[in-house]
Amino acid sequence: MLTGERQADPGLLDGLNAEALRELAGKHGMLPLLGRFLATFGAAAAPLRPAFRGRFLDDTRSALALTAELLPAVARLEARGIPVAAYKGPALALQAYGDPSLRLFGDLDLLVPRAALDGAVAALQELGFTPQPFASEAQRRAVLRDGHHLCLTRAPVIIELHWRFSKRMFGFAEALDGVWARLQRLPVRAATVPVLAPEDHMLGLAIHASRGLWSVLEWTLAIAVLARAVPAERWAEVGARAEAWGCARALQVSLLLSEALFATPAPAALWARLPADAATRALARAIAAHVLAGTRSPAWYLRTQVALRRGPLGKLAFLLRSLFVATPSDWAGAGGTRHGLALARVARPFRLLRKYGSRKSV
Template identity: 30%
Template sequence: MRLLLSCARPGPVEQQAACIRACLQDAVDWSLLCHLAQHHHVVPLLSRGLQTAAPQAVPAAVRRWLDEQMHVSIQSSLHLTRELLQLLARFQQRNIQVLPYKGPVLATSLYGDLSLRPFGDLDLLVRDQDVLQALDVLLAAGYQILRPAAVATGERPLQMKRVCHLVSRSSWAYQLVLWQPARQVLVELHWRPLPRYVFPASPQFLWEDLDAVSLGNEVLLTFSLENLLWFLCVHGAKHRWQRLSWICDLAHLLEARPDLDWSKLMARARALGTQRRLCLGIFLAHSLFQVPLPRPVEHQMGSRADLGSLARPVMAGLLDGAGQDEDLLHPAAVAFQVRVMERLADRGRYLLHLARKVAPGAVADWARTVRHASL
């Protein structure tokens, strides 16, 4: 894991190379290293780091595997990027404003290279009132609804009626997952960045603060870097930071742009009830990748004793080498979500949503775990 972190960390190349060579002084379980890199979606960063610092130290079989993985990743990234640009042209023809985020936009914004950040689908955000039109564009392009299952079945009018219900009333639905079988592309069409039971506030602020990103010969609008950092933190917290790549994204953003508008970012996080999630993400990036804490938030981070207790199980899960996803309905995962939420109303909404989904015995397990958690 030290070797993997050294390869994935941002910063000066020589400093990174020195850390990698120091790690290679010890015996390396190359099979485990490759498994962890694949699980945490950082194979390209591992490959680049080893190639830069000590290519002669890598066994021939591992070099071949890395080359194969890189070839597949690059081809997939180019394929998905082409599809994204074609879809955005279709949306533009219909005057539908769409914000692409994650995927090729994130790879370009944070790494400057599509090949360094693997992605397997395309994420698009539209406004509530544009969901049906955007869905119509995707269906006309040969996409089929996969999830939610209740929407995927039935004739087109029934599908549209069910989508309307989800957009206006559902506490859990925030996206449609669609598949293009001929081109083998998965698209997630979002009208919210997160479900209401995790983040109930309006996502309108994401539309009011945009940045331009060059992708190929096109200039696309996407989240501002401040909003991207906010999203990465709340998204990572939703999944209990089970992938190293999510923290790596944060580290690269913080390293490249220490001049973010921190006063605005922290004020918005407080207003949205997500400051603890924001601070936890920054704390993890600092702890694992030695990214300097931004000065405007250094004092704020130092005064939060809750961050260490929240971060410890996350880092233990990443660093123990298990590389296993944890069930998000596990009592420990539920306790984490309750602790990372700041407002009682948000905790209650989250627990009520889960209580409707599982057996009564599981609710009792959650209650015991949460009771012992320091809230």
């Protein structure tokens, strides 16, 4: 679909329900890519286009408008001497697909060092952005300890300011000190923006996708495209980094899914450095089946998150973090006080028991 390796066969369009296809593609973040794919069919795709045209135009306008907002935000942070990398959003669209309009995104994600977070918030406030409020300093400290991003808003634009790729509960150990020396710059309009190196963006996205158990197909595709941009001689280093960050299995599952769902083989150099064992392959098959079915239960989600962790100690550590590391849902009802936050941690195991004891699909 992206590389031109396959010629479009008009027979693929036979019997397609345009409305159902639009809904499914939208759910999986694939609408812009689907539009590009349908264009390769020429006149054969004409009956399908009316169902997509308005949505394609709206999504393109939104993507281009948000991409334009990226430039002043990055420029202000860089002017303050704050290391910054554009992450996901238009940066990923450009890096993976060469066009900011080929991804669906509703906000801008920026990665900064944890030590520079206060300065980054202040710099964005100068542009009129308002940071998310906290009920107390205790709640703010809890978010910085256990969370992974802060939201700043200047309607209709939302910026998520990240200092890591996932909440502490998930147990990844991404060490971001080294990413700043590997940043690349991508041209955007008349400027350039700093983005993560393809291998770092790939690992960050694997962590992000694993949190949602790859429920959006575009995440998997983007990881596969980024993997193909990593030179073979760098896979030994990248594999070591994935293991150090605790996301090697998330990366393996991501690329096994891309092979199964998009017929996009992972680089041989990856499997030479990080061979997937039988348990990882079985896990990827089970996740693929659930993604395609489009349903999952809270209990399945928890079981699968546990299965993603290696070894009995890794699985136990994840369960303990799940029980006792608070999340925004817990903080929301805590009132912002130390007492409220402590009670939220005590109540969390019981809330999870109600949630994950359910077999209801969502």
